[in-house]
Structure formats: structure tokens, C-alpha cells
Amino acid sequence: MAVKLTDGVTLHVLPTKKFKTVRIKIKLKAPLREDNSTSRTLLASLLETNSQKYPTQTAMRSELSRLYGASFYTDVTKKGTAHILTLDLNVVNDKFLSESDSVLNQSVAFLEEVLFRPNVQEGAFHEETFNRERENLRDEYSSYYDDKQLYAALALQELYFDDPAQQIPSRGREEDLEKITARSLYMDYQKMLQEDIVDILVVGDVTEDELAKAFRIFSFSPRKEAGSQVFYAGKQGMDKKEKTEIHPVAQAKLNLAYDTGVYYHAENYYAGQVFNGLFGGYPHSKLFTNVREKESLAYYASSFMDTFRGTMTVETGIEGMDAPKVERIIAQQLEEMQNGLFEEEAFLQTKEMLKNGLYQSEDSPGGYLERVYANIIAKGSIIPLDEWIEKIDRVTKADVQDVAQNISLKARFLLKGESD
Known part of the structure; x- marks a missing residue:
């Protein structure tokens, strides 16, 4: 069920005949810090938008259409002391297609392209894409004020926790955006790819052998295994x-x-x-x-x-x-x-x-x-x-x-x- 691709990178295959699709989630986990939530959220948006092979949103959507209407998105969350960036792909099972070529293998190749070859030029993310996604994220942060239920939830979180990293929303905050450049974000991306603990989870009518073979194209380097506890157990003050x-x-x-x-x-x-x-x-x-x-x-x-x-x-x-x-x-x-x-x-x-x-x-x-x-x-x-x-x-x-x-x-x- 679990295949170690390299140190700190594990493939988890969950075979079942219950679903007509194959769902793949790639989880990249890093220690939650005050300074990384915003950059990782922006990075997730850029990875979802385009890549070197698919340099526009239209080109990426066309490739997903070619994969029989596969759906792809990215997300960020936090669990305890960890910040997690997710790549999520849902694709039809090969067994329901008459084509001889494996859509599953093509889908894994698509994920490899998106993750390992983002739209980067001369050591920085594509400037136009970067600026657009940064403004989109800024607009998202501005909308938090208008959603009073969300605003109150985030305000309570900031009030409750003493730890600055726990006070910040999982998707970051607007004041950090100005510190991020197309070049600094590419450096953050490289750090993520080299150091994050990676879990690849696949569920569907598949086998461990075929998935292990397919994901061998992912060129993750070994990384230090996580040793710290994922649970946050910081003690708050006695006074309310x-x-x-x-x-x-x-x-x-x-x-x-x-x-x-x-x-x-x-x-x-x-x-x-x-x-x-x-x-x-x-x-x-x-x-x-x-x-x-x-x-x-x-x-x-x-x-x-x-x-x-x-x-x-x-x-x-x-x-x-x-x-x-x-x-x-x-x-x-x-x-x-x-x-x-x-x-x-x-x-x-x-x-x-x-x-x-x-x-x-x-x-x-x-x-x-x-x-x-x-x-x-x-x-x-x-x-x-x-x-x-x-x-x-x-x-x-x-x-x-x-x-x-x-x-x-x-x-x-x-x-x-x-x-x-």
C-alpha cells in the first residue's frame, strides 16, 4: 500500500473498484511558520495556472480536456504545526476507455510537468502570471473583510493563539504580499521541492505496481524525514x-x-x-x-x-x-x-x-x-x-x-x- 520513492517521499496506493475515476493527491508538507503561508498560497496559484509546456491557462485547460475532462486544482491548508500544499487531479479510469494509450500515465506525466517545470524564466516566475496571481490573491484577502462570518473566525483565531504562526490564516495575509517577488517565490518553490515531506495518495481501480512504475518519473531528491510532532500543543495564558x-x-x-x-x-x-x-x-x-x-x-x-x-x-x-x-x-x-x-x-x-x-x-x-x-x-x-x-x-x-x-x-x- 505504501511505496517509498525516496527518503521523505511516499506513494500510497488505495485500490478499489468503487469509483469510475482515479483520484490523485500530492501533498507537500512543511513546518508552519509566520513567513511561509502567504508565499506557499501564491505558489499554489501559480502551479495551477500554467507551466513551461502549458504556458497559458488556455493551454492547460486544453490538456485537461484532452485527458477526457480531467479536473485539476491546487489548495493550501494547515494542520497543527504543518502547512500543506496539495495538487489534486481527478481522471477517468482507463478501464472505461477504448484508447490503447494509458490516460493514467498521461495524467501522471501532466502532474510531473506542472510540479517540476513551472513557468519560470531566468530564475524567476513568469512576471505577467506572477503579477496577475498576486493581485488575485490580494483581492481574495480584501474580500475577507466583507465576509463577516469569516472575518470573525479569523479574528478569534488571532486573539486566541499566542504563537504568530498559528494566528495567521492558512492562506496567508495581505501585508506579506509586498515582500514577495517573482524571484523570491521561485526560491521558495525550490526549497519546497527539495525539503517538503511528500505523500502521493491515489485511490481507484489501480494496482500498486502500475502506480509505482508511473511515478518513477518524478525526480524528487531525498530529504530529511520529518521528526517533529504535527500536533500544536502550545499553552495559552490562564486569563480569558x-x-x-x-x-x-x-x-x-x-x-x-x-x-x-x-x-x-x-x-x-x-x-x-x-x-x-x-x-x-x-x-x-x-x-x-x-x-x-x-x-x-x-x-x-x-x-x-x-x-x-x-x-x-x-x-x-x-x-x-x-x-x-x-x-x-x-x-x-x-x-x-x-x-x-x-x-x-x-x-x-x-x-x-x-x-x-x-x-x-x-x-x-x-x-x-x-x-x-x-x-x-x-x-x-x-x-x-x-x-x-x-x-x-x-x-x-x-x-x-x-x-x-x-x-x-x-x-x-x-x-x-x-x-x-
């Missing part, structure tokens, strides 16, 4: 941080951030997932039922756990004047969870919804590969679905209560209008 901003908004945003001590596939992970589902993760949760439905105090109210950073966030859309009352009700729901006051029916329903979500992820090639990759970087191996399901089934109400008792509020961000 609070911040309020006034914007011209009709709907206020009250967002809260908590320490949880719950990490991906740690001993308390499964109980943590059940806790989150009961607290604010599902429509039958305490936040949805009590804040939104019973009290009619919120347009939305939900919770989300980041188990690579040991945090939980609660996001609400409310009337600004109701913020103190909403916060009290949220605190009351957490206290009830800590005292084990939640219904057996809701507890069992949450377990079933968690398991259904896992089963559904098996039906999505992209979602399946993301779950497999998270397993790999967190545990170094793939956790079988039946084992995951079994551990959810074993969670008791006492386990959920234990998780709740270790959750503590650390940051509060309120975005409200002037009339509030």
Missing part, C-alpha cells in the same frame, strides 16, 4: 482574552474559543467527537436546540473541534444586544455537559451520525484521501474504518462527561453593529 469590534453589520457575530485537550485519535478523541456532536455539531445539539430554537436568540449556533490544535470554537450569528445572554446560555450548556446532563437518545443519535459520516466519506474519493492523509501524518498508518467505528461505539456517557470537564473558555470575540 476578550475583544469587541464595531462594524456596519446587521447581524452580530459572537465567537468563542476553548482549550479541549482533545487530539486526533488520542485516547479521548472519540469521546471528544461525541461531545462536540452533542454540544453544537449537529441539529439536535444543545446549542442548536437551546440557543437557536428554544430561545430564538441566534440565526445560527454551532461548534467545531480542531483536533490537530486541541481547540474548539463556537460560532453564533445574533443580535448584538443579546450577546451577554447568549454567552450565558452557551456556558450553561457546557456546564450541563460537564455534569452529564444530556439525553440518552441524543447521545445514541450522535454516535449514529458520526458513524454515518464516516461511511459517507468512503463514498467520496476526495474525502476518503483526506481522511487517509490525516491518519498518515498523525499516526503514521491508516486506521481501518471498522476500528474507528468500534471505538465510537465504546464511548460511554462518562467518557463524554470527562471530556467536557476539561474544556475551558479562553477567548471571546464579538463583532457588532453601531446600533448595538
Whole structure:
């Protein structure tokens, strides 16, 4: 299932006859730093736009059309202490074509071209492409202010974390763009290609042998194996941080951030997932039922756990004047969870919804590969679905209560209008 192409570069082949396409994700992982999120986001955009062989967007789209309508895109994310750049290609399986030439091999060659031969001239990215994509990214950053739900989420993240690298969005920030040039970005690209830990994940009706042979054309050099922990476990101060901003908004945003001590596939992970589902993760949760439905105090109210950073966030859309009352009700729901006051029916329903979500992820090639990759970087191996399901089934109400008792509020961000 796993083929070592060279030190720090691994091919993971996941054969299945379930899908009519073959999905390929190339993940390049680097330590998350304050100064690399923006450059890697811009780099991802450039790699998606053109290359030496396909010097225009039209030429690249034409090649994807020739590959029977293959889809290709890039993305950046962060997990804990890692920043991850992804190349993602979805292509029809050769078995459904009458052509003698392998579309799979051509698709791998396309990825090799895009990754190893970007549109570079004299040691710098193509100036026109670079300037255009930099402006596009600048426009994206400007749009964050207009999306108040996103703005509040990012503001809470900046307030909660003391570590500057954790404060920055995974896609970077506008103030860093001015420091990046076409030449400096090419240097960042070379560093990425030489030093990032690379995982290539493929799912579809394929074999390990054919994929290993196909990816031998990738000329990755050996790199130092990752030894650092991917989980972020930085301790925040004891005092709760609070911040309020006034914007011209009709709907206020009250967002809260908590320490949880719950990490991906740690001993308390499964109980943590059940806790989150009961607290604010599902429509039958305490936040949805009590804040939104019973009290009619919120347009939305939900919770989300980041188990690579040991945090939980609660996001609400409310009337600004109701913020103190909403916060009290949220605190009351957490206290009830800590005292084990939640219904057996809701507890069992949450377990079933968690398991259904896992089963559904098996039906999505992209979602399946993301779950497999998270397993790999967190545990170094793939956790079988039946084992995951079994551990959810074993969670008791006492386990959920234990998780709740270790959750503590650390940051509060309120975005409200002037009339509030």
C-alpha cells in the first residue's frame, strides 16, 4: 500500500473498484511558520495556472480536456504545526476507455510537468502570471473583510493563539504580499521541492505496481524525514482574552474559543467527537436546540473541534444586544455537559451520525484521501474504518462527561453593529 520513492517521499496506493475515476493527491508538507503561508498560497496559484509546456491557462485547460475532462486544482491548508500544499487531479479510469494509450500515465506525466517545470524564466516566475496571481490573491484577502462570518473566525483565531504562526490564516495575509517577488517565490518553490515531506495518495481501480512504475518519473531528491510532532500543543495564558469590534453589520457575530485537550485519535478523541456532536455539531445539539430554537436568540449556533490544535470554537450569528445572554446560555450548556446532563437518545443519535459520516466519506474519493492523509501524518498508518467505528461505539456517557470537564473558555470575540 505504501511505496517509498525516496527518503521523505511516499506513494500510497488505495485500490478499489468503487469509483469510475482515479483520484490523485500530492501533498507537500512543511513546518508552519509566520513567513511561509502567504508565499506557499501564491505558489499554489501559480502551479495551477500554467507551466513551461502549458504556458497559458488556455493551454492547460486544453490538456485537461484532452485527458477526457480531467479536473485539476491546487489548495493550501494547515494542520497543527504543518502547512500543506496539495495538487489534486481527478481522471477517468482507463478501464472505461477504448484508447490503447494509458490516460493514467498521461495524467501522471501532466502532474510531473506542472510540479517540476513551472513557468519560470531566468530564475524567476513568469512576471505577467506572477503579477496577475498576486493581485488575485490580494483581492481574495480584501474580500475577507466583507465576509463577516469569516472575518470573525479569523479574528478569534488571532486573539486566541499566542504563537504568530498559528494566528495567521492558512492562506496567508495581505501585508506579506509586498515582500514577495517573482524571484523570491521561485526560491521558495525550490526549497519546497527539495525539503517538503511528500505523500502521493491515489485511490481507484489501480494496482500498486502500475502506480509505482508511473511515478518513477518524478525526480524528487531525498530529504530529511520529518521528526517533529504535527500536533500544536502550545499553552495559552490562564486569563480569558476578550475583544469587541464595531462594524456596519446587521447581524452580530459572537465567537468563542476553548482549550479541549482533545487530539486526533488520542485516547479521548472519540469521546471528544461525541461531545462536540452533542454540544453544537449537529441539529439536535444543545446549542442548536437551546440557543437557536428554544430561545430564538441566534440565526445560527454551532461548534467545531480542531483536533490537530486541541481547540474548539463556537460560532453564533445574533443580535448584538443579546450577546451577554447568549454567552450565558452557551456556558450553561457546557456546564450541563460537564455534569452529564444530556439525553440518552441524543447521545445514541450522535454516535449514529458520526458513524454515518464516516461511511459517507468512503463514498467520496476526495474525502476518503483526506481522511487517509490525516491518519498518515498523525499516526503514521491508516486506521481501518471498522476500528474507528468500534471505538465510537465504546464511548460511554462518562467518557463524554470527562471530556467536557476539561474544556475551558479562553477567548471571546464579538463583532457588532453601531446600533448595538
